[in-house]
Amino acid sequence: MNYGKRGAAKKKKALRSKSKKWSKRFALTFFKAILLLILAVGIIGVCGGLGVVKGILASAPDTDIDVSPSGFSTFVYDAEGNQIAKLDAEGSNRVPVSMDKIPENLAHAFVAIEDARFYEHNGIDIKGIIRAGFIGLTSGHFSEGASTITQQLIKNNVLTSWTSESEKGFAVKVKRKIQEQYLAIMLEKQMDKDKILENYMNTINLGQNTLGVQAASKRYFGKNVWELNLSECAVIAAITQNPSRYNPITHPEKNAERREKVLGDMLEQGYISQSEFDEALGDDVYSRIQIVNEETGETAINSYFVDALTEMVMEDLEAAGYSETQAFSLLYSGGLKIYSTQDPTIQAICDEVCSNEENYPDGTTWYLNYQLTIQHANGETNNYSKEMLEDYLKQNGSDKKYPLLFSSQDDAYAAAENYKASLLQDGDEVLAEKISMTPQPQISMTIEDQSTGNVVALVGGRGAKEANRTLNRATSTTRQPGSTFKIVSTYAPALDSAGLTLADVFVDAPFNYANGKPVSNWYSSGYRGICSLRDGIRDSLNIIAVKTLTSIKPQLGYDYLQNFGFTTLVESEERNGQIFSDIQQSLALGGITHGVTNMELNASYATIANGGTYIKPKLYTKIVDHDGNILIDNTAGESRQVIKESTAFLLTDAMVDVVTSGTGTSVNFGGMSIAGKTGTTSDYNDVWFAGYTPYYTCTTWTGYDNNAKLSGKNGERNLAKTLWRATMSKIHENLENKAFNVPADIVTATVCSQSGKLPIPGMCDETLKTEYFAKGTVPTETCDVHYQGMVCEYSGLPATEFCPFGVPGTVTMTPALDAALSGNVNQNADGTAANQCPHNAAFFADPNANAIIAQQQLELDARHMLANYDAQMANLQAALQNAQAVLLNAQQQAAAATDPDSQAAAQNAITQAQQEIDNLNSQIMALQNAHALQQQQDQQAGTPGQ
Structure with missing residues (x-):
């Protein structure tokens, strides 16, 4: 540095320089x-x-936010309050519990592992954020979490659309995080810590499709959350960070590591002591978890009852105004409590009886259902159905009518494998394959308490139930009801409003439907003649039922069936250009378009058992929503009076005869009043028994799913009655026998059994009977079947004063009802019916009257000849033998004659004997032909229809 004079001057100059200055x-x-x-x-x-x-x-959402979890499991309870099912959709397997029921150890476990400063921060953890940031900067991995429990609650229950952060950009993540922290601060100002923690523990995903601590406790430990010990609390808290990785069932070792950290954090933060830590860590909790898992399984298969219940609840919710989507969401994630009508004791009896193979006939067959999807080598994918397998079997040697029915499961599997092998070629790949077999014959059963309409038990099929909402043969399948329909379609309306009584009669004789087709009885032993309505019910007489419905008109029967609650009937329906209607005479025998369900048929019989009051069958009494409000009160149910109480009693009393002396005697287990009716379709495709006691109404059905015919060789046709008796006898073991109630307006009267009317002394003495009547329906007319006086020998009716064939006699005439039905009633001048022969004044006014009389005389002669056929034939045969003997003797005399006179006499005798023989042979042939013609006319054919 220059400190000299020159240097200082130079520096001074530089300081004063303008360029430097600027x-x-x-x-x-x-x-x-x-x-x-x-x-x-x-x-x-x-x-x-x-x-x-x-x-x-x-x-961001409004700061006045709702952080309570949404989506809760629905629970179904039986009539005794036992839980029988849990319904939940994805994201709704949650059972909320209040903080006072959550163990302190569980709350502390979550706080210790998830948010150690939970009770100190205001919603966001600044220290945690700084710590996470520092670790991220130093390690290069920003994976350290800093979200508080409050923030997680906001994220899970409020900002639900931002949960998949990995799929969002950085700006979106920042936006969500700012909103999350802001709402967390606001929430902490509005809600105390315990309530925040309660909502959090009811919200979190804890694996195995469980949400919240109560659902998780039930799933992993099979007990309520308030029963958990410290070790179990730590297991659940350990799941939170990664429900898949720390699943205690599938990854127990990973959960154990995390559980140790939970317990260690609890110890470090002062929530537990060292001894508690040691004890919890030594607990073999994972063995218990595996045992519970084996018992509960991954998914529960609901019973047929619960399946039917869910269908009914859905229908009722929609009827209450919910859309289908809303109803489904409410049912499976609305946290409902459904109180069913199922009686656990009765249901257990039904299940035991229907699953006991000893109650079934030998020779169970198996119905194969096989579906296959193959991707061929060329990339083409084809689906192969059960029907295609059936065609394959028919084309490859099966001579069975129903080739998908097998005598053993091994045979069924073998058939499926052979079919698959025939389809597969080199390079093909099986993409999907489904095989199942159901035992046959199948069954269904419904039991109802007729006084309440409560369905107390239900069975929808035989064999193991392998999935939810499978085919329910009690509620979803329609089958032809057979003769069980006679009671509700025909006899109920006939007695209730058509003016008929149990004593009224029709003739069991050949009768055709309006289209000309004969009505057939189920028995083949001829016809039974005059039969009352009571006889028709007791012995299930088809012709009597059809005549009764024809008399009262099918429309009336159809209207009553509608009122009995049947929903599957059709008034008019077009199918393939053809019109079908159930308003037909065949309605009397259950010949209908679509069939009926077991539950609806059972409800119609329960109506009779309930004094004529129909109550729509109920599977539940009430539904309570998540907040405890009654959503639907079904306790009373829909009801209406269908038939009079007196009518119900008359039907009941007649059906008691069915069980004691008619077609249903095998269901009678003694010591209990029983009324019921058998039902069999004409080809034995469906066999039923519907009946009741003073306590319960039960209907059983048996048949093949593919409509194969029930066998008569091994007891299949009796299976419905076997199951009915086995079930109802156990149900009534400890119930006091009660008689069916007799209404005050029921009276008795003695009538002639052949006419159903008041007897004529001296003429009806052999045909008297006592019958029940509703007051006001006791007959006032006297017997019109028994007659004594002049009888027209040609017509068999009382003779007119002009009759040329009148003879004294006694006649049993066609009952008035039957005569009116068949049109065989003559009319008086005023149009009224008259049971007299046709030979009246109008007959003789006909110019051809004499010719007709002559023809009738010939017919009468033929009848006379036939009247004693056996005796006449015996006489003719004897006369023929005698004439043949005379001929033989004359021939011998002619051979021995030596003179012309003797030969002439013998030859004359031969001629006379031969003429006698020819005459007798002609008479015999005529008698035989007449008899054969009569037999042909009288020939009958019967088909089943009990």
């Missing part, structure tokens, strides 16, 4: 400008940032 001023000004620019940019950035944050917060 250079420094410019530099200072530029520096100030840069500072101002930086300051401006900073201010603008801060303002912009504040604006962005303000915008983010403005788009």
